[in-house]
Amino acid sequence: MRMLLKVDPIDSFSGTFRVPSSKPETQRAILVGTLAEGTSRVYNDLRCDETETMKAACRALGAEITEHEGFLEIKGIGGTLPDIRRVVQSRGSGLVFRIVTALASALPSPTVVTGDATLRKRVMAPLLDALRELGADIESIADEGKAPIVNWGGGLKGGTCRLPGDISSQFITAILFAAPLAEGPVEIEVTGEVYSQSYIRQTLASLTDAGIKLAVSEDMRHYHVEPSHYQTQDVTIHEDYTSASYLLAAAALFPGRTVLTNVYGDSLQGEFAIVPILEKLGVSVTFDEDTLSMIVDNPEGSLCGDFEVDVMDCPNIVPTLAALGAYVQGSLKVTGGRLTRFHKASRIEAMAAELTRAGVDIEVLYADGVCDGFLVRGAQTYPGGVTLSSWGDHRIFMSLFVAGLRMQSANRFSGFEDVKLSFPSFMEEFTKAGARTTAVEEEDAPAGAVA
Numbered sequence: 001m002r003m004l005l006k007v008d009p010i011d012s013f014s015g016t017f018r019v020p021s022s023k024p025e026t027q028r029a030i031l032v033g034t035l036a037e038g039t040s041r042v043y044n045d046l047r048c049d050e051t052e053t054m055k056a057a058c059r060a061l062g063a064e065i066t067e068h069e070g071f072l073e074i075k076g077i078g079g080t081l082p083d084i085r086r087v088v089q090s091r092g093s094g095l096v097f098r099i100v101t102a103l104a105s106a107l108p109s110p111t112v113v114t115g116d117a118t119l120r121k122r123v124m125a126p127l128l129d130a131l132r133e134l135g136a137d138i139e140s141i142a143d144e145g146k147a148p149i150v151n152w153g154g155g156l157k158g159g160t161c162r163l164p165g166d167i168s169s170q171f172i173t174a175i176l177f178a179a180p181l182a183e184g185p186v187e188i189e190v191t192g193e194v195y196s197q198s199y200i201r202q203t204l205a206s207l208t209d210a211g212i213k214l215a216v217s218e219d220m221r222h223y224h225v226e227p228s229h230y231q232t233q234d235v236t237i238h239e240d241y242t243s244a245s246y247l248l249a250a251a252a253l254f255p256g257r258t259v260l261t262n263v264y265g266d267s268l269q270g271e272f273a274i275v276p277i278l279e280k281l282g283v284s285v286t287f288d289e290d291t292l293s294m295i296v297d298n299p300e301g302s303l304c305g306d307f308e309v310d311v312m313d314c315p316n317i318v319p320t321l322a323a324l325g326a327y328v329q330g331s332l333k334v335t336g337g338r339l340t341r342f343h344k345a346s347r348i349e350a351m352a353a354e355l356t357r358a359g360v361d362i363e364v365l366y367a368d369g370v371c372d373g374f375l376v377r378g379a380q381t382y383p384g385g386v387t388l389s390s391w392g393d394h395r396i397f398m399s400l401f402v403a404g405l406r407m408q409s410a411n412r413f414s415g416f417e418d419v420k421l422s423f424p425s426f427m428e429e430f431t432k433a434g435a436r437t438t439a440v441e442e443e444d445a446p447a448g449a450v451a
């Protein structure tokens with residue numbers, strides 16, 4: 001019997017909460033440590049399912065990774081890629097699948113790379129084609145162009161490959177991580193608009209810090225990577241702004257003061273945009289370098305006006321913005337979010353469907369025939385008492401959870417276990433704010449479509 005989480009509404013949100021460390025930064029640091037020769041340390045790393053998946057994949061590639069209190073120690077494999085002949089399980093992580101698939105091209109022997117049911121539905125064909133242009137020999141085992149794949153390995157030659165910029169930045173990230181291992185220089189040419197550029201910038205920063213020789217054009221459409229060796233580095237992981245967005249959105253919904261800790265304040269993450277968005281909505285945000293915290297003052301607790309946000313560079317806060325928008329008295333229009341239809345769930349459609357079920361006036365916006373954003377006309381509150389589906393996606397659950405906090409009665413949610421993918425202390429943090437949660441069996445819940 002599936003369990004749902006019943007969550008009572010709250011009437012205030014204030015206190016001190018800890019923001020988890022960044023998932024993309026932790027995943028990149030584990031990878032760089034794996035590919036370098038020698039020992040690297042990753043301080044303040046995030047421990048969650050998706051960083052575990054990256055660790056497991058890197059251990060399969062031959063890295064020795066040990067967990068200590070507050071840091072990871074990684075003994076890398078260096079330039080000599082091992083003959084591993086392994087099945088690498090990337091579970092639901094798009095990043096792990098795409099990067100390991102690219103790296104496997106440089107291994108001496110075949111590797112099978114697979115994932116869970118959500119991963120096996122995601123678009124992979126452009127990456128597989130681009131790797132083939134660089135000399136890789138890859139086959140899809142089940143559905144053409146999808147996971148699982150077998151990469152026959154034998155070395156990546158180099159040359160020029162082409163990728164679209166409007167499906168996933170992870171294709172570019174994956175090739176950039178594998179490119180230094182190629183026999184010759186690698187050129188990547190991206191066609192069309194380049195979405196999620198902030199994630200590509202995080203990749204470029206990791207590679208440059210690791211001593212990789214590369215060049216990128218200003219428009220982020222051309223990349224040149226020289227064969228080079230990864231150097232060890234010790235890094236400290238900073239806060240995750242997508243995870244912070246749930247706490248920040250909750251802080252914006254209620255009057256009061258909220259303090260977020262584990263906040264360094266400087267970030268390449270596009271999702272940092274949640275801070276200026278909150279400021280536009282009338283919430284004050286200040287950073288305190290001495291205490292590594294962010295202070296959020298929300299004297300009014302009411303969000304009024306008409307706002308427009310382009311999320312081209314901050315895709316992961318799209319669901320959070322839909323939750324926040326449900327309470328913007330006026331309107332919130334979000335555009336540039338088309339990539340999110342390729343995420344774990346089609347996130348705009350998921351949020352629109354579930355919030356509509358809760359009585360929110362939200363409309364999906366289409367551009368070039370694809371779902372690209374939404375327009376939400378919010379209200380002071382909603383009756384609640386509904387069952388909402390996470391569509392199997394951790395970010396949909398966390399966003400709907402926040403949206404439910406200001407409703408009149410308890411809601412029930414599926415998918416609450418999935419917080420462990422990126423924000424394992426989610427319940428603990430919201431419990432500190434007084435959120436009361438109870439696990440209930442699905443058959444006891446009122447009727448409602450739960451995917």
Ligand SMILES: O=C(O)C1=C[C@@H](OP(=O)(O)O)[C@@H](O)[C@H](O)C1
Nearest residue numbers: 024095168169170196199315339
């Ligand atoms: O490189 C990364 O760590 C990520 C890149 C982005 O992917 P898309 O470009 O597919 O949106 C982001 O949404 C994902 O959560 C993590």
Ligand SMILES: C=C(OP(=O)(O)O)C(=O)O
Nearest residue numbers: 092093094095343344395
């Ligand atoms: C989409 C996400 O990750 P990935 O693309 O790596 O599966 C995510 O963190 O929500």
